[in-house]
Amino acid sequence: MIVSFVLNGRAREVDVLPSETFLEVLRDRLGIFDVKEGCDEGVCGACTVLFDGRPASSCLVLAPAVRGRRITTVRGLARGAGLHPLQEAFVKHGAVQCGFCTPGMLLTALAFLERHPAATRAEIRTALEGNLCRCTGYAKIVDAVEAYARGDTNGG
Amino acid sequence: MHPFEYEAPATLHDALALLAEHRDEAKVLAGGQSLVPLLNYRLAKPRVVVDINDLPFAAIRVDDGHVSLGALVRHHHLEESADVASHCPVLKEAAALIGNVRVRALGTVGGSLAHADPAAELPLVMVALDARLDVRSARGQRTLAAREFFTGYLSTALAPDEVIVDVRVPVIGDAGHALEEFARRAGDFALVAALAVVSLDARGRVATARLGVGGVGPTPVRLPAAEDALVGHEPSDERLTRVAAVVADALDPQADAFASAAYRRHLARVLIRRALTRAVARALEVA
Numbered sequence: 001m002i003v004s005f006v007l008n009g010r011a012r013e014v015d016v017l018p019s020e021t022f023l024e025v026l027r028d029r030l031g032i033f034d035v036k037e038g039c040d041e042g043v044c045g046a047c048t049v050l051f052d053g054r055p056a057s058s059c060l061v062l063a064p065a066v067r068g069r070r071i072t073t074v075r076g077l078a079r080g081a082g083l084h085p086l087q088e089a090f091v092k093h094g095a096v097q098c099g100f101c102t103p104g105m106l107l108t109a110l111a112f113l114e115r116h117p118a119a120t121r122a123e124i125r126t127a128l129e130g131n132l133c134r135c136t137g138y139a140k141i142v143d144a145v146e147a148y149a150r151g152d153t154n155g156g
Numbered sequence: 157m158h159p160f161e162y163e164a165p166a167t168l169h170d171a172l173a174l175l176a177e178h179r180d181e182a183k184v185l186a187g188g189q190s191l192v193p194l195l196n197y198r199l200a201k202p203r204v205v206v207d208i209n210d211l212p213f214a215a216i217r218v219d220d221g222h223v224s225l226g227a228l229v230r231h232h233h234l235e236e237s238a239d240v241a242s243h244c245p246v247l248k249e250a251a252a253l254i255g256n257v258r259v260r261a262l263g264t265v266g267g268s269l270a271h272a273d274p275a276a277e278l279p280l281v282m283v284a285l286d287a288r289l290d291v292r293s294a295r296g297q298r299t300l301a302a303r304e305f306f307t308g309y310l311s312t313a314l315a316p317d318e319v320i321v322d323v324r325v326p327v328i329g330d331a332g333h334a335l336e337e338f339a340r341r342a343g344d345f346a347l348v349a350a351l352a353v354v355s356l357d358a359r360g361r362v363a364t365a366r367l368g369v370g371g372v373g374p375t376p377v378r379l380p381a382a383e384d385a386l387v388g389h390e391p392s393d394e395r396l397t398r399v400a401a402v403v404a405d406a407l408d409p410q411a412d413a414f415a416s417a418a419y420r421r422h423l424a425r426v427l428i429r430r431a432l433t434r435a436v437a438r439a440l441e442v443a
Contacts, residue, residue: 020157041193042189042255054232057258057259059196061262064162129343
């Protein structure tokens with residue numbers, strides 16, 4: 001079956017099976033490898049995409065269910081040839097170790113800060129509690145998000 | 157995932173016809189946050205998935221002493237709705253504790269109730285507050301009280317051809333509320349969850365009480381004996397501690413891989429005590 005949606009600002013039509021997850025469509029059919037597969041049960045956050053602006057586990061969305069939706073993956077954050085300022089903050093604060101959780105952390109943090117621009121450090125920690133970092137680099141991730149939220153220039 | 161046919165009916169009539177045709181071989185897809193993990197692990201192998209997301213059941217309405225939740229209301233909608241915050245704020249507190257932010261973005265009220273995890277937040281609230289579920293099939297309509305809807309572990313009174321369309325939750329007025337839970341990791345289902353909704357009379361005595369606990373049996377339970385031990389009394393520290401002991405005595409939790417029966421009973425006593433303290437404090441603020 002054909003499913004139509006908007007991916008990172010561009011209209012897409014993809015031939016899918018109903019029994020595929022959207023994560024499988026992104027990685028296996030479209031080569032969008034910035035979306036990672038972790039647990040396949042919605043717990044780890046590695047496969048996070050923005051689904052009409054809200055974080056969703058792409059492993060828990062059936063392919064046909066994205067019809068008409070606006071999807072953002074981390075590559076949709078880029079500003080021209082450069083990185084998004086939150087990505088710059090992650091680089092500056094050493095918030096990336098293996099990088100597997102990073103796309104989900106970035107998307108979850110941005111969706112949260114859009115609704116809560118004046119968030120405290122404690123609120124940022126709560127907002128990210130559904131995204132697991134197995135390198136356990138949480139402190140620097142929260143540092144980076146907090147610096148970005150504060151509006152520190154040059155990525156904090 | 158095993159292959160299946162996929163249907164996305166545009167009307168309730170068409171959805172019910174599909175369920176009547178395929179019965180046990182069909183699964184209803186709402187937010188997918190419980191069903192898709194079961195599909196990914198091949199624990200569910202439906203022949204047909206009936207996606208009901210195009211049906212018009214996503215509204216929250218307040219009428220006649222109730223908050224009416226369409227089955228497709230998402231958890232984040234409960235968190236953000238001004239109507240929920242002012243008429244039944246315990247739903248807002250419960251929704252904020254569900255899973256993680258991604259579950260709350262897509263997961264639905266009807267889906268959580270139909271999945272019927274015994275430690276889930278919304279089933280506990282619905283049982284404690286005596287919510288009523290509007291259930292439809294091609295055969296007709298029926299209304300079920302939450303306590304008769306949940307029949308066992310992951311089990312409900314829904315027939316294979318039935319679907320929840322609406323849930324009516326009584327408004328809690330000036331009552332104070334609190335939901336306390338303990339989970340081993342953020343986002344996990346709670347080991348135990350405890351809910352208290354308490355209103356006070358003009359003299360500061362407890363006028364009404366709704367107490368419930370989840371995670372201590374196959375379904376969430378309301379605790380009338382503990383409510384009786386509270387109503388009519390001043391909510392002193394001693395009284396709340398005694399009520400918490402009545403709660404612990406009334407339960408018969410089972411041990412499993414995650415916790416012993418004694419530990420679950422201990423958690424229930426501690427968590428209902430905390431919930432009572434917060435609920436009473438809130439009721440005093442209103443009074």
